[in-house]
Amino acid sequence: MITITDRQDGFGAQYQHIIFGMMYAELNHKTYIHKPITQMAHNYNGNPNFVDEIEDFLNIKNHHQTTRQFEKVETVDFWSLYNFITADFNDCIRKTTTLEKVRHIFWENKTTPYSSERMNIAVHIRRPNAEDDRIEGADTPDEYYLNRIEKIRRDGDVTKEKIFHIFSQNTLDKTRYDQPDVVLHIDEDIRTTFLGLVAADILICSKSALSYCAGLLTTGTVYAMPFHSSLNPMKDGWLL
DSSP states (O other): OEEEOOOOSOHHHHHHHHHHHHHHHHHTTOOBOBOOOOOOSOOTTOOTTHHHHHHHHHOGGGTSOBGGGOSOOEEEOHHHHHHHHHHTHHHHHHTOOHHHHHHHHHHTTOOOSSOTTEEEEEEEOOOOBTTBOOOTTTTOOHHHHHHHHHHHHHSSOOSSEEEEEEEEOTTSOGGGGOOTTEEEEESOOHHHHHHHHHHOSEEEOOSSHHHHHHHHHOOSEEEOOOOSSTTSOOOTTOBO
């Protein structure tokens, strides 16, 4: 039996950590024991049930025993876990069923928020916020997203109406994205945002663990930007 170390950062980073822990366990022929989340950043409204609601949203504790059920479980330290998984990330994916299992667990009590009669393109635009002043990812210019949107708008499937869903925060310059085929999702609940990213036909990621994890779960087309850090390795099939 193995589990992972505690985290205190945001939804995406913690979900990625859980997924990597499950993958590590499967590759090493061990049982993954879920360590319940105790703290999570970006609880902007001070919701006292925030962590419990996120746990329910992920569904993981319904399918895995937790560390609260055992006196002692081996913990894989952070760098041992990430160095192991990122050494050959796509080989780890090929040799496991982890992503398929996580995807199945995630979707078991959810439905897509989108109409199948349209092509839905989700665009995650990371921008600065009160709890995260890191520069990487938040400094990606609007032109990057606008150029990608325009290219998708012109190319590809013409049998369905294309709708672009912009997921971001209130610091976004919303006037840059004001078009009839654009729907703005600003400062929405993190669960609504993540579901919208995963469910899209096309996902345009930012340099953010939130849309990175959505890229791992989605079955749609993914556009991604490589991170400077090696902690978020790119998945085969993503368009870089």
